[in-house]
Amino acid sequence: MELGRDVNGEVWLTIREAAAFTRRRLETIYSWERRGLLTEPRHDEHGRRIYRQQQIADVEKAVRPRAARILGRQAA
Numbered sequence: 001m002e003l004g005r006d007v008n009g010e011v012w013l014t015i016r017e018a019a020a021f022t023r024r025r026l027e028t029i030y031s032w033e034r035r036g037l038l039t040e041p042r043h044d045e046h047g048r049r050i051y052r053q054q055q056i057a058d059v060e061k062a063v064r065p066r067a068a069r070i071l072g073r074q075a076a
Contacts, residue, residue, distance in 0.1 A: 004044065011053035012042065018056045032059055 004012045015033075019026045032038045033049075037059045041049035 004050065012044075012050040013053055013056055014044065014048045014050055018051060021053065021056060022060045024060070029056075032063070037063070 006012060013021055015026060015029045018029050022029075029038070038051055038055065041051055044050050
């Protein structure tokens with residue numbers, strides 16, 4: 001996984017890299033965008049949306065309890 005750093009040392013991830021970082025499917029990251037959990041992306045030199053690694057981590061942490069509840073219901 002290529003991680004892009006800015007001059008402040010912050011790591012920026014494409015959507016594909018964010019999916020690998022969180023071990024989630026691409027569709028999940030796109031869903032976070034549609035639901036407004038990921039906002040204000042930058043764009044890399046190829047025009048791809050990129051998000052700060054910390055922003056991705058914060059969203060993943062926020063949705064984890066809900067995902068656990070949903071998966072818990074399916075397992076029962």
